[in-house]
Amino acid sequence: MDLKNQSLMSFTLLGLSEKPNFRLPLFSFFMGxxxxCVIGNVLILMLISSQSRLHTPMYFLLGSLSFVDVCFTSVTIPRTLYSLMSQDLSISFHGCFIQLFLFHMAGNMDSFLLAIMALDRYAAICKxxxxxxxxxxxxxxxxxxxxxxxxxxxxxxxxVMTFTLPYCGWVIHHYFCDVPAMLLLSCRDTSAQQMVVFxxxxxxxxxxxxFILGSYVLIIRAVLKLCTSKGRTFSTCSSHxxxxxxxxxTVIFMYFRPSSLYSITYDRVISVVYGIIIPMLNPFIYTLRNKEVRNAVKKVMQRRQRDGQASKKEAEYED
Incomplete structure (x- = not known):
């Protein structure tokens, strides 16, 4: 089948489970x-933009990470929720590859942001x-x-590499379009594509x-040489x-295993962890383990409490 005819076809995403009884629990899980994820990361963005004390490179990068995490999860979860709710498992040929493109773009951007944040911590502690x-x-x-x-x-x-392959199968044993799952459906030998992916x-x-590991080796060495305040500064690295x-x-386990170790069940679970769970946990990890963010949250809450009390007194005075 040529590419033009293929583009008129659609794939079927089987999701995390083919059992109908699991659809409602899975819908509730994904929706929650x-x-x-959206609320946590949007609150981080609002907090950083509203607090002048957080207008530093570290929190600018944290805000960028929150924005990318919202985009990352929005590539897969809404489509999964729609499938679970409507029981429509089909996704168009072009829609599948748009999802693949956006997923890898957002996921790799997460990786680069974590590296830039490591550079920021190295500069703050070592220089x-x-x-x-x-x-x-x-x-x-x-x-x-x-x-x-x-x-x-x-x-x-x-x-492009995946899009131009000839496909003999149209049922994807996954909840979104990803390269490993797509390569399994090709009629052609995909050894070259797998090598490119690797x-x-x-x-x-x-x-x-x-780069991150090297940065933290230098950071730890600097902290061990110097005492006092730098020990407190290093505590800001724990959340990162x-x-x-x-x-x-999770990413290494997913994409750097031999093809003989691929498992449909494990791939689904691991992809949920790095594609959904981690972006959801990021704002909570940074909030709970970062003193400046906690203080900023307390400051905002106290300000709103004072504003609420002032509004209440004004209303009582007018009455």
Whole structure:
């Protein structure tokens, strides 16, 4: 079948389970996770934009991470919710590859943002006198722009590479369109495509991860040499390290296994962890483990409480 005829076909996404009895629990789970993710990350964005004390490179990057996380989950969850609610499992040929493109673009952007945040922590702890020069607004903007173009190129490469394959099967054993699941449906030998995925993935995933690990080796060495205030500064890195551990461990397990170890069940569960659970947990991890964010939240809540009491007194006075 040629590409033109293929584009008129549609894929079937089987979701996380083919059992009808699981649809309502899965819908409730996905809906709850999605609401928490959107609310948590949007509150982080609002908090950072409204508090002048948080207008620093670290919180600018945290806000960028929150924005990307909302986009990341919005690529897959709304379509999954629609399928669970309407029992319509079909997705158009072009819609499938748009979803694939956006998913890899947002996921790789997460990876690059975590690396830039590691650079920020390194500059703050190891080069405090040069911090403003290293992490200037221009530097942050340039790093984010370069990351955007790199992940866009990678997502385009993956999409075109997968889009042009001939397909003999149209049933995807997944809840969204992803490269490993799509390669299994091709009529052609996909060894070359798998090699491209491995090489590109190694560069775009392992590269930032090794950069993060190297940054924290230098940070830990600097903290061990110096006592006093730098020990407190290092505590701000714990939330970042927590996110890094969960994100990269699940991504590596998903995309860097031998093809003989692929499992439909494991792939679904792991993709839920790094594609849905982690973006939902990020704002809570940073809020609960970051003193400045907690203080900013308390400040906003106290201000609203005072405003509420003042409005109540004005209403009583008018009565």
């Amino acid at each position: 996770i999605y609401i928490l 405090p006198l040069h911090y403003r020069a290293i992490m200037s607004k221009r530097t942050c903007t340039c790093l984010l722009t370069a990351s955007f173009f790199i992940v866009s190129y990678n997502a385009t490469l993956f999409t 090489i590109e993935g190694t560069i775009l995933v392992m590269g930032p991860m090794l 390290l927590t996110v890094v551990f969960f994100f990269y461990s």
